[in-house]
Amino acid sequence: MYNKLKCKEAYTDVRVPAAPFFVRLDGWRFHSLTEKLKLKKPFDRLLAECMIEAVKNIFRLFNPALAYLFSDEISILFPKTNLFGLRVEKIDSILAGFTSSGLHKALTKRLPDRDVPALSLDCRIIPMKNPEEAVNYLTWRQSEAYRNCYNSYAYQALIRKAGLTPQEAAQRLKDVKLSRLMELIKRYGIDLNLSDIPRWHERGILIHWETYKKMGYDPVRGIYMTAERRRLKVEWFLPSFIMEEGRSMLRGLLRDVF
Ligand SMILES: Nc1nc2c(ncn2[C@@H]2O[C@H](COP(=O)(O)OP(=O)(O)O)[C@@H](O)[C@H]2O)c(=O)[nH]1
Numbered sequence: 447m448y449n450k451l452k453c454k455e456a457y458t459d460v461r462v463p464a465a466p467f468f469v470r471l472d473g474w475r476f477h478s479l480t481e482k483l484k485l486k487k488p489f490d491r492l493l494a495e496c497m498i499e500a501v502k503n504i505f506r507l508f509n510p511a512l513a514y515l516f517s518d519e520i521s522i523l524f525p526k527t528n529l530f531g532l533r534v535e536k537i538d539s540i541l542a543g544f545t546s547s548g549l550h551k552a553l554t555k556r557l558p559d560r561d562v563p564a565l566s567l568d569c570r571i572i573p574m575k576n577p578e579e580a581v582n583y584l585t586w587r588q589s590e591a592y593r594n595c596y597n598s599y600a601y602q603a604l605i606r607k608a609g610l611t612p613q614e615a616a617q618r619l620k621d622v623k624l625s626r627l628m629e630l631i632k633r634y635g636i637d638l639n640l641s642d643i644p645r646w647h648e649r650g651i652l653i654h655w656e657t658y659k660k661m662g663y664d665p666v667r668g669i670y671m672t673a674e675r676r677r678l679k680v681e682w683f684l685p686s687f688i689m690e691e692g693r694s695m696l697r698g699l700l701r702d703v704f
């Protein structure tokens with residue numbers, strides 16, 4: 447009888463065909479979460495810093511190669527690995543769990559006077575064939591970051607400066623092209639020029655390992671030596687991944703991943 451029930455665990459053996467792969471996490475109903483927490487609109491650095499904190503914990507636990515984030519989404523690239531036997535249910539649920547609890551912990555620490563509600567991110571897996579596909583994936587997500595950025599500024603401009611209700615503003619921005627979003631922002635004059643929009647609002651944030659040399663005392667040999675160490679680097683000022691500078695930066699970071 448119990449064996450029959452075991453067979454009903456129909457998805458246990460669904461596996462990612464092969465690593466490397468990205469996982470992409472997205473905040474569930476973060477519109478309402480950010481409203482409840484009264485975060486700054488359209489961007490609050492505190493949220494980005496807390497997302498980074500949650501991602502750093504994933505690096506410490508599971509050693510991915512790099513992560514890219516903007517708004518409430520995070521893409522994390524795992525190199526050749528046998529993480530959880532590549533089982534989809536395990537990877538999705540455990541990564542979503544750690545990221546959600548890590549973000550909750552970070553927000554609670556940074557906002558001690560606010561009751562941070564329970565929160566969750568969803569999680570999906572995107573297998574990668576080669577470095578070029580990974581570069582294209584990141585370029586695609588960065589194009590979403592651009593879109594999200596201009597959409598958010600235009601939305602705020604329509605509400606604050608043009609007097610539209612949130613519903614009217616959302617309706618007005620449906621299926622609007624990037625160039626039109628920029629026009630709207632200029633027309634309704636947000637308080638800064640387009641060129642003053644902080645880079646990370648527009649292009650997102652990248653987290654990756656970097657190696658550095660550290661001088662240390664070797665007590666066995668009784669001498670000072672330089673040792674190679676690695677640490678996490680957070681890039682808040684990214685180039686565009688469409689341009690050569692951005693693409694060669696990504697190719698460099700992906701060199702040992704495939
Ligand atoms: N106030 C504020 N809200 C943010 C920030 N980053 C993301 N959000 C909110 O999170 C939402 C994320 O978009 P999406 O995933 O499409 O919507 P969701 O279904 O509500 O999670 C945005 O629409 C914003 O409302 C931020 O820095 N500040």
Ligand SMILES: [Mg+2]
Pocket residue numbers: 472473474475476477518
């Ligand atoms: Mg979301």
